[in-house]
Amino acid sequence: MFRCGIIGLSLFSSLSCLAQISVDTSYTAESLVRQVFVGGKTVLRTISYRGSYQSIGLLETEYPGFPLEKGIILSTGKAKNTIGPNSSPNRSTAFYKEGDEHLDKLSGRTTYDATVLEFTFLPEHNTIAFDYIFASDEYPEYVGKGFNDVFAFILTDISTQKEQNLAIVPNTQLPVHIDNINARRNAEWFIDNTDRRTAPWHDILEYDGMTKLLTAQARVVPGRYYRIKLAIADVDDAMLDSSVMLKEKSFRSFDQPLQAEADLKDSTSAIPHSIILFDWDSSELTEEARRQLQTFAKQVLTYSPRAIRVIGHTDALGTSNYNEKLARKRVQAVVNYLASLGLRGKVSLYRQSKGEDEPVASNTEESGRSQNRRVEVWVEN
Incomplete structure (x- = not known):
């Protein structure tokens, strides 16, 4: 019985090791955007990155059922700390780098260790979208406490300088963070990753909580230049890491029909x-x-x-x-x-x-x- 237990434990450990997430931080921002994130024929212009080289990378996993097999990871700490199992309730990395003004404004507080990926693009169609997951070690202890790592996807129409944050809770205008998606609020979009017995990704992800796969989407004017800013940062201090994972080839442009004639003048696509x-x-x-x-x-x-x-x-x-x-x-x-x-x-x-x-x-x-x-x-x- 004891020997079988050892064999069973060894087999389980081997399977877990084979199914780990990998993170490679050697890629340039240019290659990650062009080769990993953007699909289709979207025309790309300037691509820039600000933050620690340890906070951005290529994420890959073969774990069965995980909704993001490959993509870009942006973290407030070391991107490689994403790799599980979830063995620490308070994983933290402090680079003591500057924050970001957009994120300062969104959070109403001072941000630190900002990781910011930006690029300019020319959409072919009237809608753009991409898929992502937000994960954080601020779950569950700091829900409702005001200590929220902040992230945003700021889309700017270069012609009008109009900005909008695309990182919002589905069917609301609430920004995505731990207070707006958790076990009690908008729980249909939340995954608790603390209990190994019930958490589906406990063995591969370090974070205590995460969202399900979400979609950021916006109407755009085809042929008009836009800038997208993908940014995440610590708030108030440099403690407790959070990350955004952007799904491979999910940045896309497509035509979405108007629902009614009344929308014709309100929609920028028309x-x-x-x-x-x-x-x-x-x-x-x-x-x-x-x-x-x-x-x-x-x-x-x-x-x-x-x-x-x-x-x-x-x-x-x-x-x-x-x-x-x-x-x-x-x-x-x-x-x-x-x-x-x-x-x-x-x-x-x-x-x-x-x-x-x-x-x-x-x-x-x-x-x-x-x-x-x-x-x-x-x-x-």
């Missing part, structure tokens, strides 16, 4: 828009630009908007003062041409010059600079 590119140091409209504006004008005449906003940009070559004036000339060229297409007197045209201040791609290479030499034209409801 709003006419255009991005007009210019040659270097030029404010002359190309033939392609004229064709784009002709199409835009036809759409506007059937849409009957309140106003059109025209925003000019440049690359970073030259002085900021010169670039601001050049952007203004580009705006005027677009406004004049739209007026000649029949919009004069039918809709208000608002002009704005941003110069070199809001690039959508890197200015270190011509391919990026060519995307920054642009005028964005969009309808204001």
Whole structure:
């Protein structure tokens, strides 16, 4: 009987070892975004990362039933500390690095050890989405105590600078954190990982609690540049690690039909828009630009908007003062041409010059600079 118990225990241990999660922190942010996270034909521009090199990595597991076989992990501590079994109720790593202003504002407190992954993209369709899991060692002791590690997925429309946090509890506007998803509140999205007898992922994950696989989703304007900021940080101190796991190839763009005719004007996917590119140091409209504006004008005449906003940009070559004036000339060229297409007197045209201040791609290479030499034209409801 004793010998069988030893054999059984050895077999169980071997199976557990074969099913462990692995975390590799040797990958660059560029390769993780391009090769692991983003699926389909989404056009990517600038990709950046801020935080400890130990806090971001490639996560993989072959554990049966685990909802995320491969993806990116972003942690407030060492990403490799994610690897189970869950043997510590208070796993902590302190890098003593800076926090993040978005997360400070969201939490209402000071953040530390921020891990921030950002990239600019150009969606092909009217909706973007991706799948993720949030896990934390702040469960369950600090639920309701105000000591919440904070994370957010901040989507920014570069044209309007409008921001929204996509990390929200399903069917609510509540941000995802331990106070909003736990054993008592929105429990249908919570997994308790403390009890080995009942916790499904106790043997592979260190964290005491986690969400089920959630989906972040937003409506976007196809062909308009957006920036997504994926950020997580400790709040008030650098104690008790938390992580966000982003599912492989789950960042996607797709078309989602409008539910009713009334949604047509409210949805950004139905709003006419255009991005007009210019040659270097030029404010002359190309033939392609004229064709784009002709199409835009036809759409506007059937849409009957309140106003059109025209925003000019440049690359970073030259002085900021010169670039601001050049952007203004580009705006005027677009406004004049739209007026000649029949919009004069039918809709208000608002002009704005941003110069070199809001690039959508890197200015270190011509391919990026060519995307920054642009005028964005969009309808204001």
